[in-house]
Amino acid sequence: MELGSYRGDLHTHTLLSPCGDIEMTPEFIVRRAREKGCSIVGITDHNTTRQAPLIRELGMENDILVLCGAEITTREEVHCLGFVEDQERLDMLQEYLSKHLPPIPNVPEKFGYQVWVDRDENIVGEEEYLLISAIDQSIEQIESFIRSLDGIFVLAHIDKSRYSVLSQLGFIPFDLTPDALEISPRCDLDQLLQTHKYLSKYRFIRSSDAHYQEDFATSGSYFHIKELTFAEVAMAIRGQEGRFVSLN
Secondary structure, eight states, X not given: OOOEEEEEEEEEOOTTSTTSXXXXXXXXXXXXXXXXXXXXXXXXXXXXXXXXXXXXXXXXXXXXXXXXXXXXXXXTOOEEEEEESSHHHHHHHHXXXXXXXXXXXXXXXXXXXXXXXXXXXXXXXXXXXXXXXXXXXXXXXXXXXXXXXXXXXXXXXXXXXXXXXXXXXXXXOTTOOOSEEEEOTTOOHHHHHHHSGGGGGSOEEEOOOBOSGGGTTSSOEEEEESSSSHHHHHHHHHTXXXXXXXXX
């Protein structure tokens, strides 16, 4: 079986995230992905999916596979990434996030605007509640829900000193079975594994966690897969049927 090698960045914020640059528009993300040779993009706004469908549409028009999902903040304030394959399941994920996000009003002047746009970059909606809050679900409950949607579940930026499973809990719960662990652009994986030897049993991806234009697609992973599909990327992340991920 002959596999292709596709560059991907699975942790990207849009202008919808309150901490995201207002210039992180759908058009920019797809255009910059093409310029950088990034064939796979994961859209992961904080606790919302509302900007992702348009970016997927633009990606399809430009031969870029866009994985739609969210960066979810658990009750323990651990960040994790969840991706689902189609619009029906994305709607279910959005309903779940909206149901469990606490009704704390956003203050744009303090936290940033939470708007999403159309193809022409006209604002079409605004999230009322603060998206960077923790939802009222545990990390185990969130993983279980993503699994119920046949999605991909990744523990985000585990090397960071804030909002990672290691910074918040000190370990990965034994009953948790993430598809992969994400490391940040500057992480030395060998050093991380020396410090936390038990992590060697997990698979890894590297992502930019871009909130600003200059960071997007500057770091990522290579997905060794047969074709550009959600199922193939999922197999690579899980190390199934000869598919795999290598880090850059």
